[in-house]
Amino acid sequence: MKLWIYVVRRLILLLPTLIGLTFLVFALERIGGTTLFLAQYIDPHLTGTARQALIDQLTQRFHLNDPVYVQYFYWLGAIFQGDWGTSTTIRQPVVTGFLWFMPNTIMLTLIASVLTWIISVPIGVYSAARRDSILDQGVRVATFTLYSMPLFLIGFGLFLTLGAAWHILPYQFNVDLALLPSIPRAWFDDTNSVSYPTHILALDAFLHGDWPIAWNAFLHVILPALALALALLAGIIRILRASMLEVLEQDYVRLARAKGVPERTVNNFHAKKNALLPTVTSFGYLVSGLFGGAVVIEYIFTFKGIGWWTTFAFLRGDVGAVMGSTLVFGLILVVTTLILDILYAFLDPRIRYE
Amino acid sequence: MATIAEGRPLMVGVAEGSARFDELKLSARVFFANKTAVAGLVIFLVFVGDALLVQIAPGVLGVSDPNSVIPPELQANLENCSGTPPEAPSLGHLFGTTQYPGLSGIGCIDLLQLTMKAIRIDIAISFFIVLVGAAIGTLIGVVSGYFGRWFDEVVMRVTDVFFSVPFLILALAVGFVIGRTLFNMALALIIIWWPLYARYGRSLTLTTKEATFIESARAAGSGRLKIMFRHILPNVVPPVLVQISLDVGTVILIFSTLAFIGFLPSNALVPELGVIANIGLDLAPFGYWWTVIVPGAVITLFALAVNLMGDGLRDVIDPRRRS
Numbered sequence: 155m156k157l158w159i160y161v162v163r164r165l166i167l168l169l170p171t172l173i174g175l176t177f178l179v180f181a182l183e184r185i186g187g188t189t190l191f192l193a194q195y196i197d198p199h200l201t202g203t204a205r206q207a208l209i210d211q212l213t214q215r216f217h218l219n220d221p222v223y224v225q226y227f228y229w230l231g232a233i234f235q236g237d238w239g240t241s242t243t244i245r246q247p248v249v250t251g252f253l254w255f256m257p258n259t260i261m262l263t264l265i266a267s268v269l270t271w272i273i274s275v276p277i278g279v280y281s282a283a284r285r286d287s288i289l290d291q292g293v294r295v296a297t298f299t300l301y302s303m304p305l306f307l308i309g310f311g312l313f314l315t316l317g318a319a320w321h322i323l324p325y326q327f328n329v330d331l332a333l334l335p336s337i338p339r340a341w342f343d344d345t346n347s348v349s350y351p352t353h354i355l356a357l358d359a360f361l362h363g364d365w366p367i368a369w370n371a372f373l374h375v376i377l378p379a380l381a382l383a384l385a386l387l388a389g390i391i392r393i394l395r396a397s398m399l400e401v402l403e404q405d406y407v408r409l410a411r412a413k414g415v416p417e418r419t420v421n422n423f424h425a426k427k428n429a430l431l432p433t434v435t436s437f438g439y440l441v442s443g444l445f446g447g448a449v450v451i452e453y454i455f456t457f458k459g460i461g462w463w464t465t466f467a468f469l470r471g472d473v474g475a476v477m478g479s480t481l482v483f484g485l486i487l488v489v490t491t492l493i494l495d496i497l498y499a500f501l502d503p504r505i506r507y508e
Numbered sequence: 509m510a511t512i513a514e515g516r517p518l519m520v521g522v523a524e525g526s527a528r529f530d531e532l533k534l535s536a537r538v539f540f541a542n543k544t545a546v547a548g549l550v551i552f553l554v555f556v557g558d559a560l561l562v563q564i565a566p567g568v569l570g571v572s573d574p575n576s577v578i579p580p581e582l583q584a585n586l587e588n589c590s591g592t593p594p595e596a597p598s599l600g601h602l603f604g605t606t607q608y609p610g611l612s613g614i615g616c617i618d619l620l621q622l623t624m625k626a627i628r629i630d631i632a633i634s635f636f637i638v639l640v641g642a643a644i645g646t647l648i649g650v651v652s653g654y655f656g657r658w659f660d661e662v663v664m665r666v667t668d669v670f671f672s673v674p675f676l677i678l679a680l681a682v683g684f685v686i687g688r689t690l691f692n693m694a695l696a697l698i699i700i701w702w703p704l705y706a707r708y709g710r711s712l713t714l715t716t717k718e719a720t721f722i723e724s725a726r727a728a729g730s731g732r733l734k735i736m737f738r739h740i741l742p743n744v745v746p747p748v749l750v751q752i753s754l755d756v757g758t759v760i761l762i763f764s765t766l767a768f769i770g771f772l773p774s775n776a777l778v779p780e781l782g783v784i785a786n787i788g789l790d791l792a793p794f795g796y797w798w799t800v801i802v803p804g805a806v807i808t809l810f811a812l813a814v815n816l817m818g819d820g821l822r823d824v825i826d827p828r829r830r831s
Contacts, residue, residue, distance in 0.1 A: 303761070468680050
């Protein structure tokens with residue numbers, strides 16, 4: 155099969171998932187009637203005739219008196235036009251909330267995935283190469299334990315030790331609160347603590363040449379990123395170790411050894427590269443874990459990304475933010491899985507025939 | 509020994525009585541030869557024993573009211589406790605004490621007792637979630653795998669949708685809509701859990717469907733329903749049971765994490781390990797680390813035990829994994 159045919163087939167398969175995903179979110183919003191849905195658009199302080207007028211207007215706009223499937227299309231239309239309702243926690247349109255908080259989460263997950271990768275690859279490879287050595291045993295015990303830990307214990311353990319107790323790294327908020335007043339209001343919105351233009355404080359401060367703030371903001375990312383990486387690397391190490399062990403049994407590795415290639419080169423050159431390929435498929439798992447985990451980790455470290463916002467909104471009864479995040483996280487996962495699948499089919503042609 | 513076992517577990521449905529007994533004996537021997545799996549089983553049994561005792565005879569463990577965070581005798585004389593900060597683990601309080609957030613300054617809720625109560629609820633919810641999710645999912649998976657065609661296609665696309673949202677977020681969204689109670693938390697997790705079993709049950713059905721004994725059953729004139737439930741299901745159930753045993757450890761991690769971030773409203777607290785950790789959330793940064801770490805460590809121990817046990821069980825079911 156040609157690659158482009160595979161891509162087209164994969165894109166066609168994407169369609170039912172997207173319809174299903176949007177319908178799921180739509181159904182969740184509407185399952186108990188329209189109250190939850192309307193709450194996204196109506197200011198709770200609004201009362202009397204003004205409130206009724208707004209309800210009537212919304213009823214007409216979203217065709218709330220028509221059959222459900224008709225309503226779905228009007229809802230979808232609004233989503234496509236960027237009207238995702240209003241968030242009561244930030245008093246802004248939901249989409250604005252995403253623009254504010256998403257960049258922070260993207261930076262956090264990027265750093266976390268890099269950390270996961272640079273920690274787990276050498277450990278996984280080494281552990282497999284020295285199978286059953288004391289180090290391998292230790293790695294297995296450690297990953298097994300880490301694998302059995304609830305996400306909050308990993309996050310909170312780091313929060314307590316490296317943060318609250320030993321003060322090695324900052325452990326709360328995106329920047330030291332003491333530094334907040336010193337940030338120039340020209341590119342920083344004080345009431346919502348949002349920086350411009352990228353909304354990532356470390357990057358914005360860097361762009362504006364404010365080194366101390368950039369450095370401080372950067373330090374605040376490390377602990378949550380480390381927590382997220384710790385939560386994920388156990389799974390990655392286990393997959394990598396297993397695939398490395400399998401590769402080490404292959405004929406070409408045996409041949410390399412037989413012809414006298416040094417053990418180091420065999421591991422790093424012949425085996426590692428081939429063992430990494432199946433690990434790439436677990437990237438999907440990694441991405442899903444990163445974003446799901448970000449919800450808890452950002453909440454623990456009060457790191458103001460989209461995960462923190464989702465939890466905060468959940469606890470405060472903010473429909474727009476919770477439903478919007480569900481849809482956004484779903485879309486991110488769907489799109490990344492698509493890209494990874496295509497990338498994988500490109501790297502390994504055998505996949506296209508399955 | 510290994511050759512006898514080769515391929516056998518998949519054919520349970522047609523095994524005769526004595527052969528089945530021999531196989532059980534062999535399976536037990538394989539399982540008990542695995543020391544870590546046995547250690548997992550022992551820890552797991554301790555947890556289950558605690559849960560049963562709290563259910564049947566709470567007095568034996570010194571637990572008075574299994575369903576409330578604050579024991580009644582404490583409820584009666586709250587003044588005696590007020591003003592005391594949480595106590596660190598000591599001989600008097602092995603796990604230390606914690607504080608109820610609604611009643612500031614009361615630091616004498618014994619964590620060991622609270623943990624013993626919580627284990628009962630945690631085990632009950634995790635089994636409830638996994639068993640119901642597995643039952644629904646496996647049935648759908650078997651039917652979908654056996655019928656194939658459009659039904660299979662629809663079921664698989666539906667599971668795709670459920671897999672397209674990170675499960676913690678989907679659980680939050682579902683809980684948000686159906687209400688934040690303990691039962692609804694379990695319900696939300698069942699809703700995100702069944703697709704996993706639908707896929708697993710389907711793939712097991714697809715491999716079993718091709719077996720010769722199914723073909724002969726069809727040739728003998730068995731109907732679809734009979735083939736599905738009499739011949740395929742018994743072969744799908746054992747591996748599903750192993751998956752269940754592994755998932756009990758995973759699901760407890762997820763719902764305790766949900767409880768930790770405050771899934772249950774703070775005016776309706778139940779003794780559940782994630783909730784206990786959530787109670788300590790505001791205390792731990794001020795040096796009272798045990799209020800969060802102890803419940804977290806108990807969850808880890810339980811999940812660890814279940815995972816060790818599940819690994820052993822997987823070796824029993826899948827002879828290729830035996831070494």
